[in-house]
Amino acid sequence: MSKPAKSDLxxxxxxxxxxxxxxxEWGGEPTSITALAERxxxxxxxxxxxxxxLTARGLVTHEPYKxxxxxxxxxxxxxxxxxxxxxxxxxxxxxxxxGWDEVHDEAESLEHAASTRMIDRIDDVLGHPDHDPHGDxxxxxDGVIRHPxxxxxxxxxxxxxxxxxxISDSDSxxxxxxDEQGLLPRSPINVQSQDDRAGTTTVVTAHxxxxxxxxxxxxxxMLVPTPH
Amino acid sequence: MSKPAKSDLxxxxxxxxxxxxxxxEWGGEPTSITALAERxxxxxxxxxxxxxxLTARGLVTHEPYKxxxxxxxxxxxxxxxxxxxxxxxxxxxxxxxxGWDEVHDEAESLEHAASTRMIDRIDDVLGHPDHDPHGDxxxxxDGVIRHPxxxxxxxxxxxxxxxxxxISDSDSxxxxxxDEQGLLPRSPINVQSQDDRAGTTTVVTAHxxxxxxxxxxxxxxMLVPTPH
DNA sequence: CTCAAGAGTTAGCATCGGCTAACATTTGAG
DNA sequence: CTCAAATGTTAGCCGATGCTAACTCTTGAG
Numbered sequence: 001m002s003k004p005a006k007s008d009l010x011x012x013x014x015x016x017x018x019x020x021x022x023x024x025e026w027g028g029e030p031t032s033i034t035a036l037a038e039r040x041x042x043x044x045x046x047x048x049x050x051x052x053x054l055t056a057r058g059l060v061t062h063e064p065y066k067x068x069x070x071x072x073x074x075x076x077x078x079x080x081x082x083x084x085x086x087x088x089x090x091x092x093x094x095x096x097x098x099g100w101d102e103v104h105d106e107a108e109s110l111e112h113a114a115s116t117r118m119i120d121r122i123d124d125v126l127g128h129p130d131h132d133p134h135g136d137x138x139x140x141x142d143g144v145i146r147h148p149x150x151x152x153x154x155x156x157x158x159x160x161x162x163x164x165x166x167i168s169d170s171d172s173x174x175x176x177x178x179d180e181q182g183l184l185p186r187s188p189i190n191v192q193s194q195d196d197r198a199g200t201t202t203v204v205t206a207h208x209x210x211x212x213x214x215x216x217x218x219x220x221x222m223l224v225p226t227p228h
Numbered sequence: 229m230s231k232p233a234k235s236d237l238x239x240x241x242x243x244x245x246x247x248x249x250x251x252x253e254w255g256g257e258p259t260s261i262t263a264l265a266e267r268x269x270x271x272x273x274x275x276x277x278x279x280x281x282l283t284a285r286g287l288v289t290h291e292p293y294k295x296x297x298x299x300x301x302x303x304x305x306x307x308x309x310x311x312x313x314x315x316x317x318x319x320x321x322x323x324x325x326x327g328w329d330e331v332h333d334e335a336e337s338l339e340h341a342a343s344t345r346m347i348d349r350i351d352d353v354l355g356h357p358d359h360d361p362h363g364d365x366x367x368x369x370d371g372v373i374r375h376p377x378x379x380x381x382x383x384x385x386x387x388x389x390x391x392x393x394x395i396s397d398s399d400s401x402x403x404x405x406x407d408e409q410g411l412l413p414r415s416p417i418n419v420q421s422q423d424d425r426a427g428t429t430t431v432v433t434a435h436x437x438x439x440x441x442x443x444x445x446x447x448x449x450m451l452v453p454t455p456h
Numbered sequence: 457c458t459c460a461a462g463a464g465t466t467a468g469c470a471t472c473g474g475c476t477a478a479c480a481t482t483t484g485a486g
Numbered sequence: 487c488t489c490a491a492a493t494g495t496t497a498g499c500c501g502a503t504g505c506t507a508a509c510t511c512t513t514g515a516g
Binding site for chain 1 (some may be wrong): 229320323324325326333334337340341342343346349350353385
């Protein structure tokens with residue numbers, strides 16, 4: 001039944017390479033066994049075994065107690081999964097009227113089932129979009145992604161910075177809050193003040209709203225310098 | 229990861245109840261272990277075990293060597309899967325430009341992954357269609373399907389019958405052939421002659437084409453009497 | 457009516473993904 | 487520098503799904 005939609009990886013393998021890749025996307029540290037266990041709601045033992053299997057399949061390199069990294073094959077698979085995920089999110093928003101805070105879980109399921117043909121048709125129908133609804137760049141069909149070199153977390157921004165927003169798609173509640181504040185992906189904001197001790201940043205949105213952010217919220221927002 | 233999109237059935241269970249239901253849709257005999265094994269490209273042993281598990285889960289009734297039938301629960305699950313499948317097929321054709329001969333396999337994958345929310349949104353976007361691209365009726369969200377009572381296989385049609393076509397979606401090559409002949413789902417045809425010995429039926433299509441059909445092809449087409 | 461072919465089942469095995477419990481290694485607080 | 491906490495691994499178990507081989511039951515050709 002249901003032929004392998006694309007690669008011959010199990011959906012577990014697909015999820016793992018994507019998670020390993022994603023950890024580093026915005027300048028983050030490599031993942032750990034523990035972090036993956038939390039991410040997938042499973043135990044360290046299970047993750048350790050799964051990583052061993054992925055290593056045997058040539059997707060991952062991992063020496064006990066050392067860094068978990070992707071092989072070139074693993075990285076390509078990860079980028080193709082990221083492509084599927086982001087194109088599906090964009091499609092759900094533009095075609096089925098999903099809110100940008102609702103698409104993540106749906107795309108997470110569909111990315112394992114949709115064929116490459118379907119992903120490419122979606123890409124065509126959408127007119128080859130550069131970004132998904134959260135402002136994240138979409139890799140090409142051969143796994144090339146174009147990341148703004150100097151993107152920086154809002155936590156590290158300086159007052160006066162004038163940038164474009166990119167927002168992590170994984171926390172739906174936070175997305176709803178940002179939405180209410182007029183903090184939308186790819187919309188310009190202006191950094192007003194930065195309080196390192198309190199970990200608080202104040203920004204002015206395109207709508208002129210003054211929004212104060214703290215903690216995780218400042219790390220969920222990436223600032224991409226505007227060309228002008 | 230990726231939460232259970234809808235029911236708590238495994239995709240194997242979903243495939244089996246759908247296959248068991250489908251065998252009887254157009255007046256066919258109940259399936260057999262062997263037929264299911266062929267359908268799913270697996271062994272009789274595996275099917276026998278799977279059916280035992282489905283029986284234990286209350287989806288199927290089966291005494292060794294007897295008929296395989298669905299319980300009411302199993303039948304509802306089957307109808308909901310058929311609904312997902314047919315709505316997805318319709319969506320792929322109208323929104324992503326798939327040909328009606330290309331949609332079957334894609335829908336077969338997606339029907340396990342799409343959430344109920346997504347299926348219902350598709351239903352809305354399509355304006356609650358009655359039929360999929362092959363002319364098959366689409367069950368409602370509570371599992372009610374409206375089948376023409378007197379539908380009959382082309383093999384049993386009488387000359388002079390004037391009917392609407394419904395074509396099995398599972399054989400892509402045959403669909404391409406039908407397409408070339410102007411034999412399209414829900415288009416009217418007129419039965420010209422019927423040769424029982426040769427198993428051949430000749431029909432006139434809406435375009436005026438004279439098409440001769442034999443063997444499986446005559447069984448793949450169901451004739452639905454036109455009201456007028 | 458018989459019996460071999462075909463259909464279905466059972467036994468025994470493998471893999472995957474998951475678990476707990478126990479053990480090993482690394483690291484950072486004091 | 488030490489040692490306890492945190493992190494990672496291994497061993498041994500389980501259930502789901504799949505296989506092959508061998509068995510049993512049913513049925514139809516002769």
